Amino acid sequence: MSGSASTRVLQYHLPDFTLAIEDLKRRVDATQWPNSVYADDWSRGVPKSYLQTVAHYWVHGFDWELWQARLSGMPHFRTEIEGQPIHFLHYRSDRPDAMPLVMTHGWPSSFMEFDQVIPALLNGNGKICFNLVIPSLPGFGFSSPLQSFGWNHRRIAAAWGQLMGQLGYEEFGACGGDTGSLVAPALASLFPQRVVGVHVNGGLLRPHLTADEYLGLRADERRRIDFATELLRLGTGYAHIQATRPQSVGYALTDSPVGLLAWIIEKYKEWTDPRKPLPEEAVDLNDILSTVSLYWLTNTAASSANLYYEVRAEKQMMSPLPRTEVPTGIAVFPTDPVLRHRADQEFNVVHWNEYDRGGHFAAIEAPDLYSADLLEFFSSLERS
Structure with a gap:
């Protein structure tokens, strides 16, 4: 699989993490824990007793062989775009009519x-299925080092538009949550003739409402607005730090695995289903630790934090991208503050579902x- 001579797409072979995992275990066991007054609840951050338990499990209970086998079983590729290594997974459906989808x-x-939605999306629903392209954001995971x-x-x-072109996909769908909920619509704005549809979830931006507008909302x-308001009041300190001083906090996150954890x-804890008091009640602890391990072992805590700085600068220096008429589907979960009438002002919303579980x-x-909503939305679109 390759593009032009200057944009070759190559299969990516994972590094050997053996020594890095041993170093991680040593660092966690040697953690210097704070001895000052701390809270046993989450009011001041992660409780010490909770974090000690999770950290101990990470190095003494987590199945590292299974984690590496899981990673090795994925179809990894890398290319270079504007001098930046870009890593991605590329899954191909058995069906020749599969729609390319960048996630x-x-x-x-x-x-x-x-990972858990890939089989359902590859197999489809009888009407549609996908070829999946799942990149790592620049400075994240194996899309590193940040150049x-x-x-x-x-x-x-x-860059995603270039990537899909390298893979031979002239038309494709786009989806994502969190950062992806902003990148996917940006793809539609930049490539309105190529993007057949955009599906988003997991936005954290709370709309500005007057008192009368708030009172006019459904319960x-x-x-959902109250959840976002409380998060804005107490839970966005990390974002301000990463948006203003990513390099300073990056030293600590790069040197301390427990700090990163x-x-x-x-x-x-803060962004998952509000009815689940602990993180591992919403997402399996092994899945959480799989992600933390990836950040640690690829040394991307600092470079991933840098994204917040870039986004802040983007808002200050660049005008908003124009609205497009690309069909948009929105899946709303209990932590998402998006409102239909506001979304209609920004997007061509043709699909909207609200769910009472998840986050x-x-x-x-x-x-x-999530997978059913994606399939339902893209099944409804006209394809050329």
Whole structure:
């Protein structure tokens, strides 16, 4: 599989993590834990007793051989776009009429978030199935090291357009949550003749509402807005740090695996299904640790944090991308503050479903709902 001589797509062979895993275990066992006053609940961050238990399991209970086998069983490829290594998974359906679909993850996630929905999307629903392209964002996972600044949502979307062209996909669908919920619509704005449809979930942006607008919402809509309002009040410190000083916090996250674990697992506590009190009740702990391990072993804690800085600069320096009429489907989960009447102003919404379980990481929290929603949306579209 290859593109032109300057844009070769090559199968990617995973590095040997044996020594790095041994070093990780040594570092975790040697963690210097704080001895100051701390809370046993989550009011000041991840509780010490909870984190000690999870960290101990990470190095003494987590199945590293299974993790490596799981990774090795995936179809890894890498190319180079604008000097940046871009890693992606590429799954091909057995059906010749499969629609190409580029799936974009967010932070603190990875391509592994989509693992549980891949079989359903490859097999399809009788009407449609997909060839799946699942890239790692620049500076994340195996799309590293980060070679230059400026990798904001717009530039990532432009790179995905190039990637799909390298693979021979002139028309394709786009989907994603978190960062992907912004990159996928940007793809439609940049390539409206190539993107046949956009599916998004997992946005964290709370709409600005007047008091009267808020009172006019349904009870379930108010609950989602209240969730986002509380998150904005207490749960966005990480974003301000990564958007302003990613390099400074990056030193700590790169040197301390337990620090990185706390930084990431807190998001699984705060962003997942509100009815699930602990992260591992919403997402299997082994899946959470698989993602944390990927960040640690690829040394991408700092470079992934840099995305927030780039997005902040993008908002300050660039005008918004134009609205397109590309059909858009939106799956709304209990933590998503999106409102239909506001979404209609930004997108050509032709598909809208609301669900009462799942959360921000929908593809791994509620893979059955997520995959079914994707298939339902793309099945409804006209194809050339």
